[in-house]
Amino acid sequence: MTNDPAQALPVLHSLSSAVAIRAIYPSNHPRVEEAVDRLVETLQTCLRERGADEVTFLIIDSELLVDQRPTRAHMTNLAALVRTLSANGIERVSLAAGADAEECQRLVGGLTGTGELDSSPHVLLGRIQIEDGDGDSAQEALPRLGSTGLSEDDLDRAEDSFLRFRSDSKGSIEQLDRVLWRFVEGMDKSSRSLLLLSPMKGADQRLFVHSINVSLLTLAQARGLGIEGQALHDIGLAALLHDIGKLSLPMETLHAGQRYTDREWELVKQHPELGAAQLCGLPGAPPLTVVVAYEHHLRWDGLPSFPTPAMPRLPSVASQLTAVADTYDVMIAGRGLAGGVGGKAALEVWEERAGTYLDPFLVGNFLMTLSDVERVGVA
Numbered sequence: 001m002t003n004d005p006a007q008a009l010p011v012l013h014s015l016s017s018a019v020a021i022r023a024i025y026p027s028n029h030p031r032v033e034e035a036v037d038r039l040v041e042t043l044q045t046c047l048r049e050r051g052a053d054e055v056t057f058l059i060i061d062s063e064l065l066v067d068q069r070p071t072r073a074h075m076t077n078l079a080a081l082v083r084t085l086s087a088n089g090i091e092r093v094s095l096a097a098g099a100d101a102e103e104c105q106r107l108v109g110g111l112t113g114t115g116e117l118d119s120s121p122h123v124l125l126g127r128i129q130i131e132d133g134d135g136d137s138a139q140e141a142l143p144r145l146g147s148t149g150l151s152e153d154d155l156d157r158a159e160d161s162f163l164r165f166r167s168d169s170k171g172s173i174e175q176l177d178r179v180l181w182r183f184v185e186g187m188d189k190s191s192r193s194l195l196l197l198s199p200m201k202g203a204d205q206r207l208f209v210h211s212i213n214v215s216l217l218t219l220a221q222a223r224g225l226g227i228e229g230q231a232l233h234d235i236g237l238a239a240l241l242h243d244i245g246k247l248s249l250p251m252e253t254l255h256a257g258q259r260y261t262d263r264e265w266e267l268v269k270q271h272p273e274l275g276a277a278q279l280c281g282l283p284g285a286p287p288l289t290v291v292v293a294y295e296h297h298l299r300w301d302g303l304p305s306f307p308t309p310a311m312p313r314l315p316s317v318a319s320q321l322t323a324v325a326d327t328y329d330v331m332i333a334g335r336g337l338a339g340g341v342g343g344k345a346a347l348e349v350w351e352e353r354a355g356t357y358l359d360p361f362l363v364g365n366f367l368m369t370l371s372d373v374e375r376v377g378v379a
């Protein structure tokens with residue numbers, strides 16, 4: 001019998017993928033059935049290669065262990081799964097020979113909150129029993145609120161920096177760079193909730209609030225994928241500046257909000273190229289900011305959108321993460337639809353957009369990463 005943890009990783013990746021897909025599709029959807037079948041297959045292959053009857057995964061302090069050995073080197077694509085298991089108070093998962101599609105479907109449904117999450121004959125779940133004085137479960141005991149990591153004074157300064165981009169783009173970038181580090185340091189790593197800023201009246205202020213919210217939502221997704229440090233910071237800064245080209249549009253166009261005339265819409269569609277051109281070569285602007293400003297309206301499926309690149313191209317992961325956040329803030333939160341991130345209204349939008357405009361895996365990751373989004377007013 002061999003005991004190589006790497007043999008078990010395909011099982012974890014299959015489980016993670018199945019949960020992400022199940023988060024946006026119903027259980028009888030072909031993509032879910034395909035993902036569950038893949039989970040069953042990888043489990044059978046793993047057990048055959050290991051000459052074992054079962055494989056057990058442990059989650060301890062956000063670390064995932066196989067055979068008591070950490071899988072740190074492979075965590076990048078499994079961070080969302082670990083967070084989902086932890087949020088459900090599960091510290092041990094054993095998958096035994098004989099686990100079929102029905103049992104795996106039940107596990108996947110339970111992890112996405114669409115069914116009961118409990119053990120079955122070949123799927124054994126070990127739960128953390130944490131009780132506080134009020135008898136709250138481990139899941140309920142998780143912190144309820146995330147944070148922008150900024151005070152109101154910080155936000156005022158951030159708004160000044162953002163709007164100064166028109167007249168002093170170099171100084172603006174330097175200050176926004178510092179704002180992003182505050183975001184990265186201030187975000188609560190264990191929270192699945194997020195505080196976003198509420199819409200404001202002026203067109204410039206609306207753009208600022210939207211940009212801050214997209215940045216926070218993008219940071220939360222990227223962190224859920226295991227991205228940290230400078231890379232996380234650069235993705236957040238790129239998301240913050242994704243619409244910066246709109247500041248170059250005529251003021252009356254910005255004020256038109258969502259009710260654009262045909263002529264205004266032609267102008268608005270230029271904002272990705274305008275933003276990318278402004279950020280290109282700007283000292284202090286990471287190259288990723290140029291990429292995301294240009295790509296954030298490109299479709300995941302490659303069908304025509306705007307801008308129209310000289311050569312066909314698919315958007316980078318950072319641009320796709322920004323597009324998911326943009327969709328949430330504009331189409332769902334901006335319209336005040338009830339039910340939050342995973343509510344019925346939101347799911348209709350996600351189902352329409354996942355696999356067309358948006359990467360379905362990243363939509364699933366978004367739903368797994370954030371269970372709740374709340375809005376706060378700013379002075």
Ligand SMILES: [Fe+2]
Pocket residue numbers: 242243271296297
């Ligand atoms: Fe945009």
